Amino acid sequence: MTTGNLLELVDVCKKFGDFEALTDINLAVRPGSVTCIVGPSGSGKSTMLRTINMLESINSGGIFFEGEMIGQQVHGNHRRPVSKYIARKQAVNFGMVFQNFNLFPNFTALENITLAPMTVRKKSKAEAVATGERVLHSVGLFEKKDHYPNELSGGQQQRVAIARALAMEPRLLLFDEPTSALDPELVGEVLAVMRDLAAQGSTMLIVTHEMKFAEDVADEVIMMDAGHIIERGRPRDLLHNPQTARAKKFFSSVS
Numbered sequence: 001m002t003t004g005n006l007l008e009l010v011d012v013c014k015k016f017g018d019f020e021a022l023t024d025i026n027l028a029v030r031p032g033s034v035t036c037i038v039g040p041s042g043s044g045k046s047t048m049l050r051t052i053n054m055l056e057s058i059n060s061g062g063i064f065f066e067g068e069m070i071g072q073q074v075h076g077n078h079r080r081p082v083s084k085y086i087a088r089k090q091a092v093n094f095g096m097v098f099q100n101f102n103l104f105p106n107f108t109a110l111e112n113i114t115l116a117p118m119t120v121r122k123k124s125k126a127e128a129v130a131t132g133e134r135v136l137h138s139v140g141l142f143e144k145k146d147h148y149p150n151e152l153s154g155g156q157q158q159r160v161a162i163a164r165a166l167a168m169e170p171r172l173l174l175f176d177e178p179t180s181a182l183d184p185e186l187v188g189e190v191l192a193v194m195r196d197l198a199a200q201g202s203t204m205l206i207v208t209h210e211m212k213f214a215e216d217v218a219d220e221v222i223m224m225d226a227g228h229i230i231e232r233g234r235p236r237d238l239l240h241n242p243q244t245a246r247a248k249k250f251f252s253s254v255s
């Protein structure tokens, strides 16, 4: 595939046993674009991110990164990636930020960030620290570099988690409800960092319930329900003028 897309999902289906969690998912992500994925709990949003990040196999269809297949149907119950070579390439290219930060509690902010560049990327400590300090600065937390996660607020922890993803210089950033576990007063500082990243041209795929953020930042919003993409479009069109009854109900409940 030579479409200029950074990421493409073609007719992706994913089952857990007999339960179809994703049905015929088609998605194209252009370099530098922001795509927000919205939808009710259990609609398959996390599963979609997990198939892209190869934490889950798929049952049919294909996932392409820069035109190269990184995910495809696997037979039986194997959970292995297509090949080790492709899996490694993919692991280096994607950065993932989770709802619950997932920082290592016994490592400082800076140590959390330098670990993967040193072990996975084989960077020298000096190089990893220089990058780590730069990305911590970019999320406004340089002065907290020697603090442990339990010495940081939830918003600060999530900014460290974003910095940790950035330190791997990913081509695509995946966010799974990055502000859902935060107290309301801490949501803004995390969204501000994500707005900065969007403004700098980062390619991002973001599962979120923050509709104002999606409206301001997204190039495309995708609404999922029961494993299907039921609507998609420019944020203003989708959020203010949804076409399906399901989407109308959903948007009136979240905004």
Ligand code: ADP
Residues within 6 Å of the ligand: 016, 021, 039, 040, 041, 042, 043, 044, 045, 046, 047, 048
């Ligand atoms: P969302 O992120 O939109 O809330 P998920 O992608 O987590 O939804 O889940 C979609 C559906 O797939 C849910 O019904 C969920 O129970 C199911 N599911 C997710 N992961 C698994 C799994 N590992 N095994 C079985 N069912 C799963």
Ligand code: MG
Residues within 6 Å of the ligand: 045, 046, 047, 176
């Ligand atoms: Mg989820």
